[in-house]
Amino acid sequence: MRITDVRVAEAPIGSGFANAVIDFSSMTVSVVAVETDLVVDGERVVGYGFNSNGRYAQTGILTGRLLPRLRACPPERLVDPETGVLDPVAANAVMRTNEKPGGHGDRAVAVGIMDMALWDAAAKAAGQPLHRFLRTRYERPAAASVPHEDPVQEDSVWVYAAGGYYHPDGTVGSLREEIASYLDLGYRDVKIKIGGASLAEDVERVEAVLDLLPDGCRLAVDANGRFDLPTALSYAEALSAYDLRWYEEPLDPLDYLGHAVLAEAYPGPLATGENLFAVPEVRNLARHAGLRAGRDVLQMDPSLSYGVPEYAAMLDALQGAGWSPARCVPHGGHLYNLAVASAFGLGGCESYPRVFEPFGGFADDAPVAGGRVRLGDCPGVGIEGKADLHRLVRGLVG
Ligand SMILES: O=C([O-])CC(=O)C(=O)O
Numbered sequence: 031m032r033i034t035d036v037r038v039a040e041a042p043i044g045s046g047f048a049n050a051v052i053d054f055s056s057m058t059v060s061v062v063a064v065e066t067d068l069v070v071d072g073e074r075v076v077g078y079g080f081n082s083n084g085r086y087a088q089t090g091i092l093t094g095r096l097l098p099r100l101r102a103c104p105p106e107r108l109v110d111p112e113t114g115v116l117d118p119v120a121a122n123a124v125m126r127t128n129e130k131p132g133g134h135g136d137r138a139v140a141v142g143i144m145d146m147a148l149w150d151a152a153a154k155a156a157g158q159p160l161h162r163f164l165r166t167r168y169e170r171p172a173a174a175s176v177p178h179e180d181p182v183q184e185d186s187v188w189v190y191a192a193g194g195y196y197h198p199d200g201t202v203g204s205l206r207e208e209i210a211s212y213l214d215l216g217y218r219d220v221k222i223k224i225g226g227a228s229l230a231e232d233v234e235r236v237e238a239v240l241d242l243l244p245d246g247c248r249l250a251v252d253a254n255g256r257f258d259l260p261t262a263l264s265y266a267e268a269l270s271a272y273d274l275r276w277y278e279e280p281l282d283p284l285d286y287l288g289h290a291v292l293a294e295a296y297p298g299p300l301a302t303g304e305n306l307f308a309v310p311e312v313r314n315l316a317r318h319a320g321l322r323a324g325r326d327v328l329q330m331d332p333s334l335s336y337g338v339p340e341y342a343a344m345l346d347a348l349q350g351a352g353w354s355p356a357r358c359v360p361h362g363g364h365l366y367n368l369a370v371a372s373a374f375g376l377g378g379c380e381s382y383p384r385v386f387e388p389f390g391g392f393a394d395d396a397p398v399a400g401g402r403v404r405l406g407d408c409p410g411v412g413i414e415g416k417a418d419l420h421r422l423v424r425g426l427v428g
């Protein structure tokens with residue numbers, strides 16, 4: 031199996047809303063197609079990849095650095111010597127040569143995009159859905175041990191509806207309507223933004239949503255790293271009055287000492303990690319941020335952080351520090367992260383109903399039910415099982 035071509039495009043996913051630090055008016059994603067010479071059941075194997083929302087398209091790093099390295103590499107170094115099938119782990123290492131440590135940023139996103147496409151191609155070559163392919167490759171336990179697991183639903187993952195953004199004409203009434211619509215879709219737990227309004231207004235938003243959640247459904251809040259420590263502590267004091275699922279990204283993601291002070295003051299679960307892109311950053315979080323392995327939630331996103339090999343290494347580093355994979359719930363509500371969540375026995379996966387479409391969301395034949403989403407049998411990441419996404423991706427990169 032050989033790579034014969036890699037095509038790269040950008041797609042806009044702009045929206046008129048904002049979180050506490052960015053508006054999404056000019057948001058873009060990269061879309062890539064890794065074409066191979068392998069034909070399975072009369073179809074050429076092509077792997078597709080894209081990045082999660084929140085980081086922009088990565089055309090320059092892809093075309094200027096990563097793809098030239100892959101092209102220059104002898105093809106036999108990019109395949110599993112036993113099966114002859116493309117080896118995403120080997121390709122990942124090739125793409126990361128000649129790069130200094132630290133300063134991960136956009137380069138981690140660019141590798142993550144290619145990683146998705148390479149796993150898509152490799153799993154398609156094996157005729158397996160990605161969640162099954164990864165489980166075999168990494169020999170991780172199935173999702174049976176996670177706290178949200180309902181033992182009668184083996185191939186499903188807990189998801190929560192992330193929305194509640196700040197809209198220019200938004201009101202507490204429109205926020206309630208939005209959240210009610212997620213419950214109607216089958217979600218049980220939801221997340222809204224904080225930090226883009228005054229504390230008093232945010233408390234009103236929190237109370238309005240809590241008021242309509244049925245028993246057993248939980249609300250999480252997300253400040254997107256906006257606060258300094260005094261503000262994070264003020265919010266912590268106010269939020270302590272509610273039984274929140276978690277208080278997310280209160281502080282700059284690299285302010286480990288700030289997290290340690292906050293964790294002393296806030297009794298509920300904290301969540302962070304969506305802007306940590308490499309193992310040393312996660313190791314430092316576990317060492318220095320005072321987070322509580324039995325309570326807090328880690329949200330590193332494989333598609334933004336060099337892909338599955340780095341994510342697997344993060345889980346190993348965390349396990350060495352006493353953290354179960356069940357404490358990890360990746361940022362980014364799409365098919366690739368859902369497959370990773372299932373394969374590595376994570377606590378769940380984010381979901382963006384009606385937001386960031388068509389990149390956000392899961393298989394057409396797997397609606398959310400009881401706050402969970404089923405894993406499909408579509409080979410690869412499953413993009414072919416999501417018609418709107420497949421159409422867009424085919425139109426952009428063939
Ligand atoms: O608003 C965003 O950038 C997305 C985000 O933080 C999340 O999904 O947790």
Ligand SMILES: [Mg+2]
Nearest residue numbers: 252278279304
């Ligand atoms: Mg977030």
